[in-house]
Amino acid sequence: MIILFFKRALKDFRNNRLLNLITLLTISLSILIVSAFILFFINTSEIMNFWKKGLRVMAYLKSDFPPSQLTALSGQILTLPAVETVRFISKETALNQLKSQMKRQASLFENLDKNPLPDALEIQLNAKSQSWEKVEVLATQIEALDAVQEVEYGQRWLGRFTQIFNLFRLTGYTMCGIFFMAAVFIVANTIRLVIYSRRDEIEIMRLVGAAEHFIKIPFYFQGLMQGAAGAGIALAVLFMAYWSMASNIEQGFFSGLFNVRFLSPLMAALIILLSMLVGWLGSYISLKQYLKR
Amino acid sequence: MTDTDEKRSIIRMFHVHRNYGTKKALIDITLDIFKNDFVFLTGASGAGKTTLLKLLYLAEPVSEGQVLIDGMNISRIPRKRVAFLRRKFGIIFQDYKLIANRNVFDNVSLVLEAAGKKRRLIQKRVRGVLRLVGMEDRLTALPPSLSGGEQQRIAVARAIIGDPKIILADEPTGSLDDDSANIIMKLLNGVHIRGATVIIATHDKALIRKTGGRVLLLKQGRLQGSSIIEKHYDNSIF
Ligand SMILES: Nc1ncnc2c1ncn2[C@@H]1O[C@H](COP(=O)(O)OP(=O)(O)OP(=O)(O)O)[C@@H](O)[C@H]1O
Ligand SMILES: [Mg+2]
Numbered sequence: 001m002i003i004l005f006f007k008r009a010l011k012d013f014r015n016n017r018l019l020n021l022i023t024l025l026t027i028s029l030s031i032l033i034v035s036a037f038i039l040f041f042i043n044t045s046e047i048m049n050f051w052k053k054g055l056r057v058m059a060y061l062k063s064d065f066p067p068s069q070l071t072a073l074s075g076q077i078l079t080l081p082a083v084e085t086v087r088f089i090s091k092e093t094a095l096n097q098l099k100s101q102m103k104r105q106a107s108l109f110e111n112l113d114k115n116p117l118p119d120a121l122e123i124q125l126n127a128k129s130q131s132w133e134k135v136e137v138l139a140t141q142i143e144a145l146d147a148v149q150e151v152e153y154g155q156r157w158l159g160r161f162t163q164i165f166n167l168f169r170l171t172g173y174t175m176c177g178i179f180f181m182a183a184v185f186i187v188a189n190t191i192r193l194v195i196y197s198r199r200d201e202i203e204i205m206r207l208v209g210a211a212e213h214f215i216k217i218p219f220y221f222q223g224l225m226q227g228a229a230g231a232g233i234a235l236a237v238l239f240m241a242y243w244s245m246a247s248n249i250e251q252g253f254f255s256g257l258f259n260v261r262f263l264s265p266l267m268a269a270l271i272i273l274l275s276m277l278v279g280w281l282g283s284y285i286s287l288k289q290y291l292k293r
Numbered sequence: 294m295t296d297t298d299e300k301r302s303i304i305r306m307f308h309v310h311r312n313y314g315t316k317k318a319l320i321d322i323t324l325d326i327f328k329n330d331f332v333f334l335t336g337a338s339g340a341g342k343t344t345l346l347k348l349l350y351l352a353e354p355v356s357e358g359q360v361l362i363d364g365m366n367i368s369r370i371p372r373k374r375v376a377f378l379r380r381k382f383g384i385i386f387q388d389y390k391l392i393a394n395r396n397v398f399d400n401v402s403l404v405l406e407a408a409g410k411k412r413r414l415i416q417k418r419v420r421g422v423l424r425l426v427g428m429e430d431r432l433t434a435l436p437p438s439l440s441g442g443e444q445q446r447i448a449v450a451r452a453i454i455g456d457p458k459i460i461l462a463d464e465p466t467g468s469l470d471d472d473s474a475n476i477i478m479k480l481l482n483g484v485h486i487r488g489a490t491v492i493i494a495t496h497d498k499a500l501i502r503k504t505g506g507r508v509l510l511l512k513q514g515r516l517q518g519s520s521i522i523e524k525h526y527d528n529s530i531f
Contacts, residue, residue: 201392201395204403206379207379209378209379209380209407212373
């Protein structure tokens with residue numbers, strides 16, 4: 001039975017070649033755009049997360065801060081809702097770190113008679129508070145503490161970038177939605193035309209006792225197949241684009257900093273399913289309209 | 294009407310009307326057709342023969358009155374059961390109604406596919422029935438490439454393949470030469486002998502005389518009468 005429906009759908013594809021090709025092209029274009037967005041977001045989120053991991057606030061303590069009160073201060077900071085951990089970095093540790101990082105310039109440190117670095121607290125934010133608004137709030141809170149001389153946290157442009165990124169993501173979602181609907185509409189239209197071109201056949205099938213589902217299933221098959229094939233084409237094109245771009249990036253400026261990834265198999269499967277849903281919905285809409293009787 | 298009549302009836306109509314707007318195509322038709330009857334529905338062009346058949350296979354609704362088919366009141370059949378009811382019929386349409394872009398095999402096999410039969414069985418049955426109508430070597434031909442008589446034979450093959458209880462034939466010999474007409478009448482006789490009820494709409498009086506059977510005469514939408522015509526051998530044709 002399924003083979004029969006499959007064959008009929010294929011046959012129909014051949015009979016209405018131009019119409020079906022146009023549909024296929026539209027689906028793959030829409031899916032290409034949507035999945036390109038998804039790919040972009042996956043990779044940028046990855047980079048953002050990478051940067052966000054370094055999201056911490058450094059509180060430099062006043063030079064007259066008595067070490068005996070350190071536990072109390074840490075405890076006070078820990079009560080702030082956004083804080084995950086607090087780590088004390090003494091000025092000696094900091095200097096040693098600096099020295100080991102700057103071995104070549106060791107001569108610079110030779111005639112230091114006094115450690116110029118302040119004691120510091122490294123404050124990590126918890127997972128829920130990894131946003132720029134939260135970091136800023138936290139920073140002001142900590143800066144207000146008596147013992148704290150100065151507060152330093154990530155670069156400001158990263159905050160700006162996050163905002164732009166979020167705006168971009170919103171636009172992306174909207175665009176995806178629009179393309180989804182456009183694709184559904186176009187599939188519905190093709191199936192409608194196919195139904196129209198086959199109305200005599202459908203009428204005859206009815207008269208010889210074919211049940212509604214027997215008449216409808218081939219159209220659903222057609223929609224699903226168009227969806228699957230469209231997604232296949234889109235993903236293939238996207239992969240080729242990714243492949244040529246990724247090899248450029250890896251050799252270039254960003255090399256080693258992060259690697260660009262392609263959609264995971266799960267994501268690709270989801271996209272194919274989404275595209276099949278587009279095909280199915282398109283068929284559903286036009287069948288609903290045209291086979292009411 | 295006696296009890297036995299009721300048991301034997303496969304089609305019953307009670308005061309059936311069919312109007313197209315103000316045009317009355319059928320007026321107050323009451324009739325009984327019995328199991329394994331061989332019935333001619335005759336009358337001039339426009340008398341309502343095709344309309345009456347359409348009411349039976351639910352292509353059009355009854356305007357007034359009741360129709361019972363095999364004990365079921367057709368106006369009470371839910372939409373989903375319509376297809377099921379239609380499978381009781383094998384219909385030969387006045388205009389054949391073959392699917393133009395599907396070959397002979399597909400046109401005939403459609404009936405069995407729709408009934409959910411197995412592929413292997415379908416293959417066998419289609420070949421068998423096409424052999425019966427003498428079209429077994431035209432399996433892959435498309436209907437438009439066939440002559441009128443050949444298309445008619447395919448239509449007959451499609452009507453009889455599902456072993457229907459009732460055959461509805463609308464001018465099955467309409468535009469055919471005598472030889473082709475004879476082939477088709479023989480086929481219809483064959484299914485009648487195997488137990489089917491056969492209803493043939495025709496205005497061909499010679500055909501009725503030659504074949505014999507029960508005759509229902511329609512005149513401007515009214516049933517004028519019912520009579521039995523004995524089979525009459527007209528040897529001059531052979
Ligand atoms: N869809 C329709 N709309 C309006 N009038 C119709 C329709 N179908 C049939 N009629 C009218 O109903 C009457 C009966 O038509 P029908 O087709 O049943 O005649 P018929 O006996 O089959 O004639 P023929 O021998 O020419 O096939 C005719 O007068 C026809 O014009
Ligand atoms: Mg007619």
